[in-house]
Amino acid sequence: MLVRSNTVHPVLADVTARITERSARTRAAYLSRVAAAAGEGPARSGLGCGNLAHGFAACSPSDKRAIRGLRKPGIAIVSAYNDLLSAHQPLDEFPAWIKDAAREAGGVAQFAGGVPAMCDGITQGRPGMELSLFSRDVIAMATGVALSHEMFDGALLLGVCDKIVPGLLIGALSFGHLPAILVPAGPMTSGLPNKEKVRVRQLYAEGRATREDLLDAEAASYHSPGTCTFYGTANSNQLVVEVMGLHLPGASFVHPGTPLRRALTEEAARRVVAISRGEEYTPLAEVVDERSVVNGLVALLATGGSTNHTLHLVAIAAAAGIQLTWDDFADLSAVVPLLASVYPNGSADINHFHAAGGVQFLVGTLLEAGLLHEDVRTVAGTGLHHYRREPILDGGSLTWREVPAHSLDEAVLRPAGRPFAQDGGLRMVSGNLGRAVIKVSAVAPEHRVVRAPARVFGTQAEFDQAFRAGELDRDVVVVIRNQGPRANGMPELHGLTPALGVLLDRGHRVALVTDGRMSGASGKIPAVIHVSPEAAAGGPLAKVADGDLVRLDADAGELDVLVDTAELAGRTPQDGPPSEADWTGTGRELFAALRRAVGPAETGASVFGPVTPGHFGAVTEVGVGGTR
Known part of the structure; x- marks a missing residue:
């Protein structure tokens, strides 16, 4: 040690x-x-x-x-x-x-x-x-x-x-x-200010901005x-x-x-x-x-x-x-x-x-x-x-x-003695839905505890359709499953952010729970991501149904579906990941072997396998010293 x-x-x-x-x-x-x-x-x-x-x-x-x-x-x-x-x-x-x-x-x-x-x-x-x-x-x-x-x-x-x-x-x-x-x-x-980019994205999600407006904003950002x-x-x-x-x-x-x-x-x-x-x-x-x-x-x-x-x-x-x-x-x-x-x-x-x-x-x-x-x-x-x-x-x-001993702009970068927050904002949550990650550094404290009915989706497209139809204009925990590494390669889902932001701005209690990723775009919405074990590997997320109460407490590190233990155990998965036949096109069929070999998110979602004692073989005396 x-x-x-x-x-x-x-x-x-x-x-x-x-x-x-x-x-x-x-x-x-x-x-x-x-x-x-x-x-x-x-x-x-x-x-x-x-x-x-x-x-x-x-x-x-x-x-x-x-x-x-x-x-x-x-x-x-x-x-x-x-x-x-x-x-x-x-x-x-x-x-x-x-x-x-x-x-x-x-x-x-x-x-x-x-x-x-x-x-x-x-x-x-x-x-x-x-x-x-x-x-x-x-x-x-x-x-x-x-x-x-x-x-x-x-x-x-x-x-x-x-x-x-x-x-x-x-x-x-x-x-x-x-x-x-x-x-x-x-x-x-630097291009278009980020606040303006977010504003246009949310307007577009609500149907109040045109595609041309959105494209102009994106092109001014990535320029x-x-x-x-x-x-x-x-x-x-x-x-x-x-x-x-x-x-x-x-x-x-x-x-x-x-x-x-x-x-x-x-x-x-x-x-x-x-x-x-x-x-x-x-x-x-x-x-x-x-x-x-x-x-x-x-x-x-x-x-x-x-x-x-x-x-x-x-x-x-x-x-x-x-x-x-x-x-x-x-x-x-x-x-x-x-x-x-x-x-x-x-x-x-x-x-x-x-x-x-x-x-x-x-x-x-x-x-x-x-x-x-x-x-x-x-x-x-x-x-x-x-x-x-x-x-x-x-x-x-x-x-x-x-470099100067002080920050040149404390609105952006601060010394350790005067932080924006006392902790790094990355939390682990766990409960009867498994273990997951949540980033709360951009989530207001009053939005970190959510108790609301689940609405379950299998794809981003399904979520988008429900949002545009006005079906989500309420307190809701959006569950998007079969998005883990074994299911479909664990795509990022930050295209959900504008619509979820609209719901939050309307005063609703909103959270996202998924076995997929949100990446660096995790923002003001409490987003529980990388749920492990994933639904496609038999994780309990596969058994959540529309209307189940889900409780997230990001401060306490808790994530649970409020369903009787025996009832949850007795349920069969509601849906499944794409089949091998469905996972084709755009080169996806070439990656079928990786999809079968990939490990869980918690060990890095790697096809090379987890590191465990003995993984590299027999241990001998070590040292990389010397000259070349």
């Missing part, structure tokens, strides 16, 4: 210690496997001549000489570039910059592989969204394929959005002996290259992995198309060369440990980040042999204050957060409050203090400086 530091909050220390103890066997097995993969000198030195010749056949003459010389470290570029996604379109230029910078630093970089990158914003409410969560594990496998050639001594992982960053990281952790740096592209500039500016999963990804020490300090929220963004990208190439061998050798397996996972979780809670990370962080941790549970989220949330007010938890966007002090101020105030582990390895060096400094260009050269 970890030794508790006098400067670390006791709950932080206790949660970290129990994660470490719980994970002792699986983490040791993982590190043993990683150590066995590490070796002296460039990885490609063990390849046969034919293998090596294939690996440099298409290179420039200078890079060809460097690769066959077996001295310079090889760097893999794995990218999620496509020009469909605004967040990933800027990545088009990055490989050329990286190759030049790596060459100058004494390495040689090659584009090792691309990974798919789909946009939940485009597929929202469409059949393609049912592939979204599965795409995370496909990305992990694609990353594994890219790194499997044994040509590389380090990796740069280029990606930003929802499933892409977790997938890249899960895949790279299978090559944990390699140093790896995540390279983001940055957010688009240029870069990540969407609301604080959803994409921007939560960036903040979490930076606080985990996987970005260069300050890299998350610099706009694309700026000299500073290019300088940071080039510096990532130089840095991964530097940490690929010698005294600075920093394998990914040593950056992602129990303390850094807890740091990422604390950062998520302190900013009211995306609920998708109750899946992704569990799956990322599992890939490193670490057993993270929803109880760890809940216990940390109880002591981590909410320090940011960014939409959907406020009206500001991620650019306002960055301007107020951003990640650097957040890290500083959490360290001072004892709510982060400082003694961690990062890609910038040992110690999280590196992440209290922001990057700037000084005479054209990249350097880092200290």
Whole structure:
């Protein structure tokens, strides 16, 4: 177990210690496997001549000489570039910059592989969204394929959005002996204010705005290259992995198309060369440990980040042999204050957060409050203090400086001593319907307890029809089931938000209960999500009927259907998930094997299986130390 530091909050220390103890066997097995993969000198030195010749056949003459010389470290570029996604379109230029910078630093970089990158914003409410969560594990496998050639001594992982960053990281952790740096592209500039966007969406849901009005508002919000500016999963990804020490300090929220963004990208190439061998050798397996996972979780809670990370962080941790549970989220949330007010938890966007002090101020105030582990390895060096400094260009050269000791806008970002709320707003609820997650950071206290009749739906479309018909204009707990990972890939359901917001604004008691996802768009409606076990796996949610009283108490952590225990047990499920025959079209039939293999939400909704003692095989003496 970890030794508790006098400067670390006791709950932080206790949660970290129990994660470490719980994970002792699986983490040791993982590190043993990683150590066995590490070796002296460039990885490609063990390849046969034919293998090596294939690996440099298409290179420039200078890079060809460097690769066959077996001295310079090889760097893999794995990218999620496509020009469909605004967040990933800027990545088009990055490989050329990286190759030049790596060459100058004494390495040689090659584009090792691309990974798919789909946009939940485009597929929202469409059949393609049912592939979204599965795409995370496909990305992990694609990353594994890219790194499997044994040509590389380090990796740069280029990606930003929802499933892409977790997938890249899960895949790279299978090559944990390699140093790896995540390279983001940055957010688009601010567009239409979020309050106005929400207003138009709700007007459209009520039939009081036209499709053209809605499209104008959406186009003014999502208007240029870069990540969407609301604080959803994409921007939560960036903040979490930076606080985990996987970005260069300050890299998350610099706009694309700026000299500073290019300088940071080039510096990532130089840095991964530097940490690929010698005294600075920093394998990914040593950056992602129990303390850094807890740091990422604390950062998520302190900013009211995306609920998708109750899946992704569990799956990322599992890939490193670490057993993270929803109880760890809940216990940390109880002591981590909410320090940011960014939409959907406020009206500001991620650019306002960055301007107020951003990640650097957040890290500083959490360290001072004892709510982060400082003694961690990062890609910038040992110690999280590196992440209290922001990057700037000084005479054209990249350097880092200290950020102001105070927030530049306390309406957006506050110190730990003056939070927006005393807790992180992420709660676990449980009862006779199972266990689930609820995010309350944007839910008013008076809306956190709801007791109302259930109205049960099997799809978003069914809900929409009932809303438009006026059937829901009352107190109601909307139950949408068969939306879990085994049922249909666990699509996001945040298309429900405008209509539910209308009902709440009309003065009704409203809540949502689902085994699906709501993502970073969880807002003012109490939304109980990720109900586990899911309906398709025999969970009790399958037995709820229209008119059953459902009681949610988000403050007490309670979720129950008020039906006699014997009666509930005796019921048969009211409906079922899509059959294999129905789950076709839009490529869904290609993912049938993943649908059958996927695990429950509580263990990360992964097709790779939960991490349990013995999952990685026999445990031997471990250690990833030494030089390369």
